[in-house]
Amino acid sequence: MRILVTGAAGFLGSHLTDRLLAEGHTVVGVDNLCTGDLENLAHLSAEPRFQFEERDICRPFDLGPVDYVFNLASPASPPEYLRLGIETLRVGSIGVENALEIASRYDAGFLHASTSECYGDPLQHPQTEEYWGNVNPVGPRSVYDESKRYAEALVMAYHRSRGVNTHLVRIFNTYGPRLHPSDGRVISNLMMQALRGEPLTIYGDGNQTRSFCYVDDLVEGILRLSRSSEHLPVNIGNPHEFTILECAQAILQVTGSKSELRFAPLPQDDPTRRRPDITKARALLGWEPQISLAQGLERSLEFFKSKVAVTA
Numbered sequence: 001m002r003i004l005v006t007g008a009a010g011f012l013g014s015h016l017t018d019r020l021l022a023e024g025h026t027v028v029g030v031d032n033l034c035t036g037d038l039e040n041l042a043h044l045s046a047e048p049r050f051q052f053e054e055r056d057i058c059r060p061f062d063l064g065p066v067d068y069v070f071n072l073a074s075p076a077s078p079p080e081y082l083r084l085g086i087e088t089l090r091v092g093s094i095g096v097e098n099a100l101e102i103a104s105r106y107d108a109g110f111l112h113a114s115t116s117e118c119y120g121d122p123l124q125h126p127q128t129e130e131y132w133g134n135v136n137p138v139g140p141r142s143v144y145d146e147s148k149r150y151a152e153a154l155v156m157a158y159h160r161s162r163g164v165n166t167h168l169v170r171i172f173n174t175y176g177p178r179l180h181p182s183d184g185r186v187i188s189n190l191m192m193q194a195l196r197g198e199p200l201t202i203y204g205d206g207n208q209t210r211s212f213c214y215v216d217d218l219v220e221g222i223l224r225l226s227r228s229s230e231h232l233p234v235n236i237g238n239p240h241e242f243t244i245l246e247c248a249q250a251i252l253q254v255t256g257s258k259s260e261l262r263f264a265p266l267p268q269d270d271p272t273r274r275r276p277d278i279t280k281a282r283a284l285l286g287w288e289p290q291i292s293l294a295q296g297l298e299r300s301l302e303f304f305k306s307k308v309a310v311t312a
Contacts, residue, residue, distance in 0.1 A: 001025045001026070001066075001067035001068055002025070002026045002027075002028065002064075002065065002066050002067055003020055003025050003026065003027050003028070003066060003067060003068045003069075003070065004027075004028050004030065004063065004066045004068070004069045004070070004099075004102065004108075005017050005020070005027055005028070005029050005030070005069075005070045005072065006030045006031070006057050006069070006070070006071050006072055006073035006095070006099055007030075007031055007036060007071070007072035007073035007074065007113075008027070008029025008030060008031050008036070008041065008052065008072075009029065009031035009033060009036030009037055009038055009040050009041055009052075010031065010035065010036045010037075010040070010072060010073075010076070011040070011076075011174075011176075011178045011179050011180065011183075011215070012072055012076075012113065012171075012174065012215065012218070012219075013029070013031065013036070013040075013070075013072040013073075014040035014041055014178055015176070015178065015215050015216070015219050016070060016072065016219050016222065016223075017029055017041070017044070017050065018044075019219050019223065021044070021047060021049055021050060025049070026049045026050075026051075027049065027050050027051070028051045028052075028053065028063050028066065029041065029050065029051070029052045029053070030052075030053050030054075030055055030057060030061075030063070030073070031052075031054065031055075031073070032054065032055060032056040032057070032073075033054060034075065034080075034084060034087060035075045035076070035077070035080045035084070035180075037178075037180070038052075040178050051063075056095075057073050057091065057095040057098050057099055058090045058091055058094045058095045058098065059098070060098050060101070061098065061102075062102065062105070065106045066102065066103075066106055066108050067106075067108050067109070068108050068109040068110070068111075068226065069099055069100075069102055069103045069108055069109070069110045069111070070111050070113075070222075070226070071095075071096060071099045071100075071110065071111065071112045071113060072113045073091050073095055073099070074088060074091050074092055074095075074113070074144075074147065074148075075087065075088050075091075075144070076115075076144075076183075077180065077183035077184045077185055078141070078144075078184045078185070078267075079182075079183065079184040080183065080184070081141075081143055081144040082140060082141075082143070085143035086143075088143045088144055088147050089143050089146070089147045091147070092144075092146075092147025092148060092150060092151045093147065093150055093151070093154070096112065096151045096154055096155070097154060100154065100155065100158045100164060100166075103158075103164050103165075103166075104158060104162050104164050108165075109165045109166075109167070109226060110155070110158070110164055110165065110166045110167065111166070111167040111168075111169060111222065111225065111226045112151055112152070112155045112166070112167070112168055112169070113169055113171055113222075114148050114151065114152050114168050114169060114170045114171065114233060115144075115145075115148045115170060115171055116170055116171065116172040116173070116235070116237065116274060116276065117135075117141070117144060117145045117148060117271075118133050118135070118145065118148055118149050118152065118170060118233075119131055119133045119134070119135075119271075119274075120133045120134040120135030120136065120145060120271065121134050121270075121271045121272060121273075122134055122271065122273060122274070125273050125275065126239065126241075126275040126276060126277040127235065127274075127275065127276060127277060128235075128277040128279070128280075129170065129232065129233045129234060129235055129277075129280055133149075135149065139268060140267075140268055141268075152168055152233065155168055156168075156231070156232075159231050165231075166231055167225050167226055167228070167230065167231065167234075168231070168232065168233040168234065169221070169222055169225050169233070169234055169236050170233050170234065170235050170236065170237075170276075171218065171236055171237065172211055172213055172235065172236070172237025172238065172274065172275075172276045173185070173186070173187075173210050173211060173212050173213065173237065173238075173274065174212075174213045174214070174215055174218045174237070175187035175188070175212055175213075175214065175215065175296065175300060176214050176215030176216070176296065176299065176300050176303075177215070177299070177300055177302075177303035178215075178303065179215075179300070179303075181304060181307040181308075186210055186212075186244060186247060187212060187247070187251075187297075187300070188304070189201060190247065190248055190251045191251055191255070191297075191300070191301075191304040192304060192307065192308065193259060194251050194252060194255040194257035194259050195255055195257065195304055195305060195308045196308055197257060197258070197259055198259060199259055199260050199261065199262035200248050200251070200252070200259050200260070200261050200262065201262050201263075201264055202244055202245065202248060202261050202262065202263050202264070203244070203263075203264050203265065203266045203267060203270065204244075204263075204265070204266035204270070204272075205263070206243060206244045206245035206248070206261070206263070207243050207244070207245065208243065208244055208266070208270070208271070208272045208273065209241045209242060209243050209244075209272075209273050209274060209275060210241075210242060210244065210247065210274050211237055211238045211239060211240060211241050211242070211274060211275045211276060212238055212240075212242065212247070212293050212296065213236070213237045213238040213289055214238075214289065214291040214295070214296035214299065216291065217238070217289035217290055217291050218236055218237075220287065221236035221281060221285065221287045221289075222236060224285040224286070224287050225281075225285060228284055228285060230280075230284050230285075234280050234281055234284065234285070235276040235277060235278055235280065235281060236276070236278070236281055236287070237275075237276035237278065237289075238276075238289045238293075239275060239276055239277070239278050239288075239289075240292075240293070241273075241274075241275040242293065245261075247293070248261060250293055250294060250297060251297060253294075254294065254297040254298055254301060255301065
């Protein structure tokens with residue numbers, strides 16, 4: 001197939017591109033590089049089945065017929081979507097509509113990368129796809145949360161009104177090589193601090209929870225969903241829940257660091273609990289994560305070490 005991947009130079013987009021090429025497909029990658037990094041695609045420079053276009057999907061575009069569209073274009077790390085608030089809202093609305101227009105024009109399948117942030121600071125735990133969420137629509141994080149919630153409504157409208165074969169994946173915390181070392185998420189923050197011998201910053205009391213999915217597991221779930229007949233949202237994430245303190249201890253162990261812990265105030269609207277209910281993914285896709293947190297951290301270690309060397 002000829003497949004369009006928006007956000008192809010990002011962490012998830014580049015891993016998905018690798019997997020699609022490994023399966024024999026041709027991939028057209030699009031990214032405006034506001035948060036993506038061409039270094040993530042450098043290893044594909046001589047790959048004849050990969051084409052990269054630097055462009056903003058908020059402007060209408062057409063790169064020719066495609067069989068499938070994976071829409072991953074959006075700032076995703078808190079520092080970046082707070083810095084690029086308007087851009088985040090635009091790509092989650094105008095950009096998603098432009099990508100859906102391509103799928104509609106060429107009768108292509110379409111998968112949109114949504115997020116667990118649709119659930120906000122959840123009052124239901126763990127979070128099932130039927131939960132409508134507890135989101136602050138005017139808080140600092142709303143530019144990301146609401147852009148993703150609107151995009152889900154837009155995707156479903158194209159499915160119901162235009163008959164587009166759409167899929168919605170709600171992605172939970174994911175990590176692995178190519179995760180930007182300063183992207184503000186738990187794993188990257190703590191890994192970089194541990195490797196530099198700096199104190200590990202723990203926001204709040206560290207008892208808030210996250211569920212960490214290794215990137216290879218996530219890509220497998222995304223691909224299975226894209227080939228399914230399910231059109232409503234599906235959670236893809238690791239259901240094993242860790243406190244931030246437990247995550248910090250796991251990182252200290254894998255890095256061998258002697259760093260101490262430093263506590264800081266919890267950011268506004270930061271979710272206190274996050275764990276996916278993946279009953280639906282297990283039943284419909286036969287999917288569940290295979291890689292434990294300890295294994296995933298081991299697989300990520302050399303990447304983060306290389307970034308410490310670069311920034312030292």
